[in-house]
Amino acid sequence: xTDPAPPRSSVPRRPRRHDPGRRDRLIDAALTxxxxxxxxxxxxxxxxxxxxxxxxxxxxxxxxLEEVLAEAFxxxxxxxxxxxxxxxGAARDRDEATEAVIALVADDLxxxxxxxxxxxxxxVAAARNPALRAVTQAWMARSRQALERHFDATTARxxxxxxxxxxxxxxxxxxxxxxxxxxxxxxxxxx
Amino acid sequence: xTDPAPPRSSVPRRPRRHDPGRRDRLIDAALTxxxxxxxxxxxxxxxxxxxxxxxxxxxxxxxxLEEVLAEAFxxxxxxxxxxxxxxxGAARDRDEATEAVIALVADDLxxxxxxxxxxxxxxVAAARNPALRAVTQAWMARSRQALERHFDATTARxxxxxxxxxxxxxxxxxxxxxxxxxxxxxxxxxx
DNA sequence: ACAGGATATGTACGAGCGTACATACCATAG
DNA sequence: CTATGGTATGTACGCTCGTACATATCCTGT
Numbered sequence: 001x002t003d004p005a006p007p008r009s010s011v012p013r014r015p016r017r018h019d020p021g022r023r024d025r026l027i028d029a030a031l032t033x034x035x036x037x038x039x040x041x042x043x044x045x046x047x048x049x050x051x052x053x054x055x056x057x058x059x060x061x062x063x064x065l066e067e068v069l070a071e072a073f074x075x076x077x078x079x080x081x082x083x084x085x086x087x088x089g090a091a092r093d094r095d096e097a098t099e100a101v102i103a104l105v106a107d108d109l110x111x112x113x114x115x116x117x118x119x120x121x122x123x124v125a126a127a128r129n130p131a132l133r134a135v136t137q138a139w140m141a142r143s144r145q146a147l148e149r150h151f152d153a154t155t156a157r158x159x160x161x162x163x164x165x166x167x168x169x170x171x172x173x174x175x176x177x178x179x180x181x182x183x184x185x186x187x188x189x190x191x
Numbered sequence: 192x193t194d195p196a197p198p199r200s201s202v203p204r205r206p207r208r209h210d211p212g213r214r215d216r217l218i219d220a221a222l223t224x225x226x227x228x229x230x231x232x233x234x235x236x237x238x239x240x241x242x243x244x245x246x247x248x249x250x251x252x253x254x255x256l257e258e259v260l261a262e263a264f265x266x267x268x269x270x271x272x273x274x275x276x277x278x279x280g281a282a283r284d285r286d287e288a289t290e291a292v293i294a295l296v297a298d299d300l301x302x303x304x305x306x307x308x309x310x311x312x313x314x315v316a317a318a319r320n321p322a323l324r325a326v327t328q329a330w331m332a333r334s335r336q337a338l339e340r341h342f343d344a345t346t347a348r349x350x351x352x353x354x355x356x357x358x359x360x361x362x363x364x365x366x367x368x369x370x371x372x373x374x375x376x377x378x379x380x381x382x
Numbered sequence: 383a384c385a386g387g388a389t390a391t392g393t394a395c396g397a398g399c400g401t402a403c404a405t406a407c408c409a410t411a412g
Numbered sequence: 413c414t415a416t417g418g419t420a421t422g423t424a425c426g427c428t429c430g431t432a433c434a435t436a437t438c439c440t441g442t
Contacts, residue, residue: 016390016437038319040231044430056391059431117318123363124315127308128229136363157368158376165356172314172327177348185349189380207407207420235400247421250401 014054023061026051030072035114039069039121070131073122077139080115081146083108088146097150101159102186106179109167116171155190162189205245214252217242221263226305230260230312261322267309268330272337274299279337288341292350293377297370300358307362346381353380 019025029051033042044058044065062068087104091097109116126132140160147156166185170176177185210216220242224233235249235256253259278295282288300307317323331351338347357376361367368376 014391018438019390022389038315043428045428054391056393056433057389059433060390065430120315120318123359124229124311126363127311133363137365140360140364154372154375157372158379161356161360161368161376162353162380163356164360165352165354168314168359169331169352169355172317172324173331174328177352181345181348184345185352188349189353205421209408210420213419234398236398245421247403247423248419250403251420256400 022053022057026053026058026061027068027072027075030068031076031118034072034121035117039125042069066129066131069125069129070135073118073125073132073135076115076118076122077135080119081139081142084143084146088149091150094150098186098190101163102183105163105166105186106182109163110170110176110182116167120168120171159189162186213244213248217244217249217252218259218262218266221259222267222309225263225312226308230316233260257320257322260316260320261326264309264313264316264323264326267306267313268326271306271310272330272333275334275337279340282341285341289377289381292354293374296354296357296377297373300354301361301367301373307358311359311362350380353377
């Protein structure tokens with residue numbers, strides 16, 4: 001067929017795309033927006049812009065903005081917890097576990113401003129949102145459990161708090177701690 | 192035209208009040224709203240509602256919402272820092288300083304869910320807002336300086352991080368640490 | 383091949399927001 | 413006592429937001 005003139009210029013402006021896995025991409029886009037602009041600036045429209053999809057796609061794949069946030073933060077927590085598990089799972093004795101913790105903080109956590117901001121954003125969001133609080137607590141429990149593979153329960157809890165403090169402190173400071181300073185602090189605590 | 196009926200029933204509905212110090216009350220109301228609802232839900236209208244003043248009063252006393260937040264967080268940081276100074280200023284030796292830190296965390300910081308939430312809200316807000324970042328850093332510097340009256344610089348920095356972690360960890364957990372657990376963690380770190 | 387359900391898209395609506403501003407009131411300086 | 417400048421109040425405007433929904437398109441099972 002010839003049909004040279006484009007007759008339907010107004011209704012479907014954007015060429016429809018076949019895009020399986022779009023929902024996953026939207027969750028990743030949400031994490032990008034949260035990290036770069038904050039939860040407060042995370043809107044349907046902004047996520048859609050970043051993912052380059054129309055606004056309507058958001059309301060099709062998610063029933064509410066809260067659902068997007070919950071799925072995004074769950075993905076983030078899983079991702080960080082997996083690194084936690086791997087680092088500590090590879091350690092064979094307490095000394096190696098200590099080194100694993102140091103590497104975890106100095107390399108994995110402080111190495112990524114992206115993940116770091118996401119964690120703090122999650123903390124605050126969890127303070128108001130029960131669903132996100134559940135995500136946070138599951139994450140904390142998993143971290144503590146990983147530490148308890150090598151340390152007693154009391155030490156694990158205290159160490160978890162120290163890690164949290166070192167990360168947060170460095171995240172907000174103009175001069176974040178160096179790897180050697182992190183190592184010094186953790187060695188001091190674990191003797 | 193006599194116009195005997197009360198002609199000005201509609202314009203000033205609320206009896207005008209003489210209210211010196213209203214600006215201060217508005218800043219306190221802002222802190223209440225931030226603590227109870229979060230920075231994201233802190234609006235001109237909500238602050239005005241809590242302080243029981245008309246909306247127009249906000250725009251008269253502050254040039255922008257950002258100014259309100261900055262003044263509120265500055266007041267909060269000053270208040271916490273003052274307690275920090277007093278606790279550590281009263282200590283005469285290192286042992287007393289250690290006890291002061293324990294009391295600070297267990298009683299002052301963890302004792303008030305209000306202040307605790309405010310601090311975390313400030314952390315996140317500071318990540319996006321340069322003016323608030325300045326407030327946070329001035330506060331951190333003041334805390335560290337207070338600790339350096341009794342501990343060397345390295346210890347002060349590490350201890351500051353540990354305090355931050357203990358507070359945040361307890362703030363978000365369903366079972367916050369007890370005073371004895373706080374004491375144990377801090378003693379362990381300081382030998 | 384084709385029916386039908388899943389997916390994709392554009393648009394509209396009502397609500398709440400920050401801010402501007404005209405107006406009204408009042409403590410106080412002179 | 414009165415003028416005046418600071419303070420108090422109500423309202424309007426333009427904007428962005430979450431969400432709903434009608435419509436369009438395409439993949440898939442039969």
